[in-house]
Amino acid sequence: MENNVIISIKGKQSYEDMEDETIELVTEGRLDPDGTEGYTLSYQESELTGLEGTLTTFQIEPERITLLRIGEVNSQMVFEQGRRHLSLYDTPYGSLSVGVSTRKMHAELGLSGGSIEIDYAIEIDHAVAGQNLFQINVREKRPILQQ
Template identity: 65%
Template sequence: MNNKEVIISIQGKQSFDDAGEETVELVTSGTYSGTENGYTLSYLESELTGLEGTTTTFQIERGRVTLLRMGPVSSQMIFEEGKKHFSLYETVYGAMTIGVSASRVKTELSDLGGDIEIDYAIEIDHAVAGENIFKINVREVGANGKNRILS
């Protein structure tokens, strides 16, 4: 499958012990393509997310989703159900090591698009810093300029 222009709807929910809950919703355009082992989804972050100028890419394989960010904010986060992965998270303020533990990784994708849902906790210095949920929907941009939901 070649790169397709898609509409990506993302809902992210973060829960922090000391700060309550925060929900962010974003609808953006991006690209979607098939790979030998799954799918790749990519989009440019905006000022709304605080990551302006950063490209975010999801590499989706069976049972595993890798989030890569490149630009002013660079990071790699691996989501694999029941496993903890450590990675370096680089920001304009400096770098830190974070742990990511996914309790749920659900992907329902085809060449036409679909859904991704990831429930995970982030640890900083071995202490849980927050619980998070990503819900992502991918749909093809219709030939007539209208969007068609494919999942």
């Protein structure tokens, strides 16, 4: 079953000796059950995020969330509370080794939507690059009523 949704994303990046950077995005996407206990949430990136031409997918499982990006930018980031995962971040300008250490995560989703929160530290080529917080709210897209 395809479920069209509205996705509100708030991302906050904190760097040492720099002002926090916050981005907010509202976009349309899809929320689909994956056949087990999880969900798949996906949307097309836009020019606003600098990732135009990239499909972003969150695979949400009870103990793990995987962020996949395919297109102009290719990456996979795995979030598991209290664990560190390494992945490759492939851009048109080259590849980087990215480490993700998840401090806290919470996902509460159903067919009609829900929320995801991920608090994690990111390191690039083994140097800590900052602290990030994703807050994602998902709600059903209501059909436009015809007059």
